[in-house]
Amino acid sequence: MSNSLKSPLNIIFAGTPDFAAQHLLALIKSDHNIVAVYCPPDKPAGRGKKLTACATKLLALEHNIPVEQPINFKAVNDQQKLTQYNADVMVVVAYGLLLPEVILNAPRLGCINVHGSLLPEWRGAAPIQRSLEAGDEKTGVTIMQMDKGLDTGDMILTAECIIEHTDTSASIYEKLALLGPTALVDTLALMAQDNYNANEQNTSQDDSLATYAHKLDKSEAELDWQLSACELDRKIRAYIPWPVAQFTFTESNTVNKQHKIRIWQASIQESDSEKPIGTIISANKSGIVVATANGAICLETLQLPGKKALPVKDILNGRADWFKVGANINGIVD
Template sequence: MSTPLNIIFAGTPDFAAQHLAALINSHHNIVAVYCPPDKPAGRGKKLTACATKLLATEHNLPVEQPKNFKELSAQQTLAGYNADIMVVVAYGLLLPEVILSTPKLGCINVHGSLLPKWRGAAPIQRSLEAGDIETGVTIMQMDKGLDTGDMILKSTCNISENDTSASLYEKLAQLGPKALLETLDIMAAPSFDAIKHNTVQDNVQATYAHKLDKAEAELDWQLDAATLNRKIRAYIPWPVAQFTFTEENEKQHRIRVWSAAAEQYSGKETAGTILSADKAGILVATNNSAIRLLKLQLPGKKPLTVAELLNGRSEWFQVGNNINGLI
């Protein structure tokens, strides 16, 4: 077993909390947990703590919540913990160079991709959308760039044809904590030499995972079915792929798509045309193929199988009509 390290942990969502839980159960010492300030949530806009803070409080760990690290007082507070290393997982705040260099071993980050591919805010979603067959986590030494630091360790997992961002998130939430603990053991060894061990990222191979935008969720039936299916899986659980159905009275309904399957189709129907609609799904023509919609959600309702939906809305999805209704 390696020498215990004194660790500052910085993170926000459940993904980060799962890494914190692994550290709590390890032989390392957590000297402080950093989270963003509590945010208003719900109808009452009550200040709500993030998952990481809730876990830290449960275990009586010191919690710090600075708005940023621009103030000298915030920098001094962090330095006062005299940490060996700072572990950052989905924190959401930028760390200035003075913070990156404060802990003895610097700051390391758990990133949800195989760097240098998919640097940035949405690596899980972008890897699915692009049709990658594998992904993983990279533990890297943080520097002033965006996910550009030297790589310490990588751990890989396959992407299945049925994975959504939600399921892939869970895979990486299992993979990441193990990779983090292995990395800390490597760095805690007296023989650790970052120059010899770490791997510099090849910037030529880098791709960027742009933050998701709600506008991207609108499905374009002119795309091929495989591309549409990847988008649908990538946008679960947010923002969820959708299309706008327009009734004859011009009332519009934004319908979310929770499940679909790409199919071969060699006909010549216009993209967006409904080819069939029954309990097996709603088959829609796309560019050189077709996609079968399996689970849909009407505004304000829960997701339903197409068989359930057609019981009450079969008139919306008549064969030969456009999936978007009156345009």
């Protein structure tokens, strides 16, 4: 690189899950100095509700990096503590806490965020899921300068990846977990240059192109067979690994007992069937094909209540009576 560098930078890192920890690891391996790691307080987990540290904290402790866990940044003491680290920049990745303006302005170069979309599309809490659900052809990560708005800051660098027709939120998450750390290190290299000028080099977002990625809710998991096969397929893939798309099956021969059946894998099926929406067109080892408002969808891997996810051929071995050709996918069967 021809430009001289003001490297290494002193960095505060703020993040929580494994996705954040992968970015922290990239910074640990870089020439920069991690002066502190911020993450939320430990939370109860498991049957014993034992207080458990997040992935980012565990990685920080492994590398002897100071860890701070404020509940929020409303307390003046917490604000002053962060300022005392005298960081050049604060890197925020899936942290989960809102940062007040006093924190955003504390580091010399402010705070930057790794966001899982190509801004200004899909600002908000669930960018990966909403991008898949909408049928986008590509996604990526945006490294942006944080401001007091929700994902509205100027963009420093972006990295793109194609969304394949088989991608789930889980697989996109993995792709972005590879893209993001590299983009972050490249961004910090830009920011470390003597001639770095955020006002001149960063790109403002076009608010007229903005879309909002609302947080996922469990209620969205229940599929509506009135949608097209294409829409259902996108939802199924978007809701893996959470909340996982499902349908409610009703048995008439047990006083209308209901079962929530999760769908872990499905595919769009070409069909010229004129069967009513929700009708099972075929059920064999390849899958259960269901008529939709437009086309059909083949359910390939299902999870019955209290059981592990299994290929449909194994489900049919024990529950073929639930999925008879000509019946409605939601029951009721005699």
